[in-house]
Amino acid sequence: MRWPSRRAGLLVGAIVLGLFIVLPFIGLHVPWVLPGTLDIVNSTGTLEVLALCFMFAGVAVGYDMMFGYTGLMSLGPVLYFAVGTYVFDIALTHWGWSLFPSLLVTFGVSLVLAVVLGAIALRVHGIAFAMVTLAFAQAFYFLVESNPHNLTGGDTGLSLSYTRMPSFLSGAVSNTRNLYWVALAFLVVAYLIVWLVTESVTGHVFVAIRENELRLDVLGVRPYRFKLVSFVVSSLIATGGGIVYILVIGTAVPSVVASTTVTLSILIMVVLGGAGTRWGAVVGAMVYVYLQQYLDKVGAEPTFTRLPAVLRVPLSEPQFLLGAIFVLFVFFAPGGIAGLVVRRRFRRASAATLLSAFQGLRKGGGG
């Protein structure tokens, strides 16, 4: 489907990107949007939250390529995210490597793991695929928790050593602004990769796999290799996200970076924003991470603690609110935020575009 306002979408994207690039120089005071000490937009805290938003947005758009475009519901993206944080962290901290070899080995490990585990997991379809990827990710979590050769630090986690880091990146607090740009650059690169792939012939095969894998098989195109490509590229983007995470946060704890909760968060971000739309995943991730941080802060505000328990208990649990919002979205707006925007456009569209769009939907709606 090509919307007449595609160029408008590009323009909006470019303006938003430009604003985010210069944002660290703007010392605006926004009292309600950001709670507590975060209400100055270029404060360290705000920039860190935004960096997390960008990082997850990049991972989410990579996941969208696999889930939204190829129709592969992997429940294991956290594995490659955690490989990013841990291998990179171990290379720098334990082995004392410098930045570029560390990056190289991290992506190398991730590539090998994604190819091998993806090849095994893709032998099964649908729900079984989801469960197998979940099990592999869980295995990695167990591995990290068991602290082999004291490499991962087990439950207590592993802090990043900055001794071999270039000075403009060292220290999560002193260089927040640079890390913010690194995270933004990661998002832009991830988005460009997903854009190029999904708009290419390969990307069209992805969508064909999602819609009707059997038909593709009959036509003589083997879906297996394409699914593996989608899985591997998406996993490498998740690894990039993991690297950005450890740079921004500075410490890796298994329950935060390696547990299934991360996978579910990524899945929720993509569905919340609208699967199969690219920009929807970005918006979904930004909204999700922002809400998570915001609700956490609001729950601790003094006006809040005076509420009766029936209201205070549910409202001060971000996990409950995000879960509930997600359920409502799946129920009432299955197309996510992107779906809502497109639906508004549908209403405004002329009868002719509506008709052609409808035919396009029917053609594609075989699955």
Next chain:
Amino acid sequence: MNIFLVLTFSGVALGAIYFLAASGLSLIYGLMDVLNFAHGLFMTLGAYAGYEIATRLPSSLGAPTLVILAIIGATVVGALAAGVTELILIRPLYGKPISQILITIGLDLAGVGLLMGGFGSTALQIPVPLWLIEPTHIGGLYLPNASFLAIGAGVLVLIGLEMFLALTRYGIIIRAGVENREMVRALGIDVGRAFTLVFVIGGAMAGLAGILYTIVFSGDLVSPNQGDSLLIFAFIVVVIGGLGSIRGSAVAALAVGLLQQYTSFYIGGHSGWAQIGDLSTVLLLAVVLEWRPRGLFGRVA
């Protein structure tokens, strides 16, 4: 040799709990194509219901009565939660399996969040009678009494479920629905009611699994995330056994439970291998899938 027998015994007990957790999941998936993430929540809810019953009721009832009431309460709460979930959240989304999975993920997050808010994230202790903590002395072996409880419950549920599926009208509809849902519907049978029933049965078993896991394996402690960590192993069991197969779940649960106990004792003692018990279950899954992609008892589609 004695150690091996004790490990076997506790492996069977663990397998019994995995079976309770997995067979409901497997039935729900087999009949409805729903991968029910909220199963973890049902298990946790069961455990908390048991906690509430065991601590709120007057202790003059005596510890044994309280524990029995707690187990019954956990089962009932699990069944109710699952039934309501099916009617309100799953039913309107028939024919959209992905949306149904997503709904159960959201429900699980929201429910666990609520439990964390209500009970706090620290573990709570369920009071149990002394005889549940003590072991029984049989032929030179000391076997924990709580494990007998789990094995007994597992065997009873397996027999009950097989009889229900083989002998009753609804059991036959469910079995037929797992084989070919469209055909059952074409014959004019209301599959919708069978869907709710399967959810209720699955929820009851989940609630039971939740409270038994607490009593047998987590030192009578209840915490908001325990169901979700149990759910991972239930998933592994379901895939190994073959989606939709009760017998498959039973065999796989036993295999996973035993493997986990053996490896964590014999290998887990070495430093850096502490998690080998959990890891080995994933390895077993990978091996089984390479050999039989549809699981041990899976249908050929």
